[in-house]
Amino acid sequence: MTSFEDIQALLPEGTSKQDIDLIQKAYEFAKEAHKEHKRFSGEPYFTHLEETAKTLIRYEMDAQTIAAGFLHDTIEDTDITEEEMKKEFGEEITNLIKGVTKLGKIKYRGHVRSIESLRKFLIALADDYRVLIIKLADRLHNLQTLEHVREDKQKRIALESIEVYAPLADRLGIGRFKGEIEDAAFKYAYPAEYAETIKILKERAGDTTESLHSIYNKLKEELDSSHVQVTHVDYRIKHAYSLWKKLQKYNMNIDKIYDIVALRVVVSSVEDCYYVLGLIHSLWKPLPGRIKDYIALPKTNGYQSLHTTIFTGDGCIAEIQIRTEEMHAQAEYGIASHYSYKESNEKNGKKFEWVENLKEVKNIGVKSPQDLLKQLKADYLNNRIFVFTPKGDVLDLPEESTPVDFAYAIHSEIGDHIAGVKVNGKMAPLDTKLNSSDIVEVQTKKEGSPSLRWLYFVKTALAKKQIRNYVKEHKSENLLYRVIPKKYLD
Numbered sequence: 001m002t003s004f005e006d007i008q009a010l011l012p013e014g015t016s017k018q019d020i021d022l023i024q025k026a027y028e029f030a031k032e033a034h035k036e037h038k039r040f041s042g043e044p045y046f047t048h049l050e051e052t053a054k055t056l057i058r059y060e061m062d063a064q065t066i067a068a069g070f071l072h073d074t075i076e077d078t079d080i081t082e083e084e085m086k087k088e089f090g091e092e093i094t095n096l097i098k099g100v101t102k103l104g105k106i107k108y109r110g111h112v113r114s115i116e117s118l119r120k121f122l123i124a125l126a127d128d129y130r131v132l133i134i135k136l137a138d139r140l141h142n143l144q145t146l147e148h149v150r151e152d153k154q155k156r157i158a159l160e161s162i163e164v165y166a167p168l169a170d171r172l173g174i175g176r177f178k179g180e181i182e183d184a185a186f187k188y189a190y191p192a193e194y195a196e197t198i199k200i201l202k203e204r205a206g207d208t209t210e211s212l213h214s215i216y217n218k219l220k221e222e223l224d225s226s227h228v229q230v231t232h233v234d235y236r237i238k239h240a241y242s243l244w245k246k247l248q249k250y251n252m253n254i255d256k257i258y259d260i261v262a263l264r265v266v267v268s269s270v271e272d273c274y275y276v277l278g279l280i281h282s283l284w285k286p287l288p289g290r291i292k293d294y295i296a297l298p299k300t301n302g303y304q305s306l307h308t309t310i311f312t313g314d315g316c317i318a319e320i321q322i323r324t325e326e327m328h329a330q331a332e333y334g335i336a337s338h339y340s341y342k343e344s345n346e347k348n349g350k351k352f353e354w355v356e357n358l359k360e361v362k363n364i365g366v367k368s369p370q371d372l373l374k375q376l377k378a379d380y381l382n383n384r385i386f387v388f389t390p391k392g393d394v395l396d397l398p399e400e401s402t403p404v405d406f407a408y409a410i411h412s413e414i415g416d417h418i419a420g421v422k423v424n425g426k427m428a429p430l431d432t433k434l435n436s437s438d439i440v441e442v443q444t445k446k447e448g449s450p451s452l453r454w455l456y457f458v459k460t461a462l463a464k465k466q467i468r469n470y471v472k473e474h475k476s477e478n479l480l481y482r483v484i485p486k487k488y489l490d
């Protein structure tokens with residue numbers, strides 16, 4: 001456990017006194033509130049809160065979010081009430097904490113069907129994108145300390161992280177978070193594959209890095225005598241999990257993978273990106289078909305860069321990525337990078353007008369995080385509701401769906417043999433319109449069978465189809481078409 005001075009040292013230069021005081025208050029409050037608690041490892045529980053907050057600092061979140069990081073388990077795990085929290089820290093931070101607590105109640109049970117629903121549900125529940133980021137930071141530390149947890153639970157948490165949380169980070173454009181979460185979970189989700197991938201990574205990364213190093217030296221020489229200013233350069237080693245995914249795609253043939261290590265050149269303008277690309281191609285032969293212009297055509301999560309793969313001349317093939325500082329921040333921090341992006345944008349005045357124009361034309365690029373969340377919700381959740389089974393599986397259905405739609409979404413056998421339903425513990429009619437967060441329990445009996453009447457109120461095409469099929473199989477088709485007006489049959 002560290003002292004507050006150590007935390008303060010991590011805060012960016014120029015953090016206001018007010019922000020520092022707020023974070024310190026949260027630090028001390030959480031330390032006191034959780035002082036009796038221990039983690040599975042035997043460590044003080046506060047370690048977890050501190051690590052969560054540190055991740056939020058690393059991702060350059062604002063003071064409210066960092067404070068909420070310290071306090072994210074306080075309402076749930078201590079005697080502190082919501083009211084007290086509001087009095088101490090105000091509405092905004094309390095809402096962040098409540099949001100994180102709400103997300104924590106959702107569990108993944110390994111049904112492929114529910115993965116996408118879960119992901120959507122997490123987005124639906126978060127009124128503020130910062131809630132999702134705190135949840136990701138919380139999850140990252142839980143993964144990093146997974147060795148102290150029961151084996152079956154390890155696996156569940158690891159899989160949930162890979163299937164639900166990492167793609168969520170990806171959708172938010174926070175590539176770095178996605179990579180960190182996947183790598184932390186990989187070992188527990190797929191131990192044998194993890195060991196194999198790490199071995200390959202170790203064998204290969206060294207050689208390529210060396211080769212890229214001499215490439216960079218030569219490139220730097222050329223750039224020094226040009227107008228281009230290189231802001232920074234680094235090598236990124238592919239995340240283990242994403243390497244494994246790629247290896248699977250190429251039948252585990254490592255020789256087909258050229259981006260285990262990539263050289264990243266960050267320059268100050270879009271024009272310079274293209275200039276550097278041209279320069280590289282004049283110095284080394286590019287591999288045909290591997291030049292990618294994600295500046296003109298960004299990935300759907302907003303990622304922008306130029307990629308090219310070259311023959312290094314010493315027997316290696318390597319990838320080079322070229323981008324501006326803003327694109328770099330966007331790729332690593334996604335919506336979390338908004339504030340730093342905005343700042344540098346303003347600092348540099350009109351310099352990025354070119355990018356601004358491009359954004360307007362193509363309607364891409366950096367939006368405010370709240371806007372992005374709204375858009376994600378609109379894309380994802382248009383007219384959908386999320387309903388639970390009594391075990392906590394979540395199903396994603398169209399608005400105005402009924403318990404019959406729910407039953408058929410689980411299994412046709414259940415839909416075909418409904419005896420009755422309970423919504424939130426109470427018996428309910430079959431045509432009840434369900435709402436998000438309802439818990440629906442379907443009772444079945446062997447002699448139950450669908451009624452044609454259901455076609456008047458079911459919402460999903462699946463339920464309509466199953467009911468029609470059942471009736472066709474069990475009664476005469478004539479009956480079906482005589483009783484039900486045609487408009488209900490499509």
Ligand code: MN
Pocket residue numbers: 048072073138
């Ligand atoms: Mn936690």
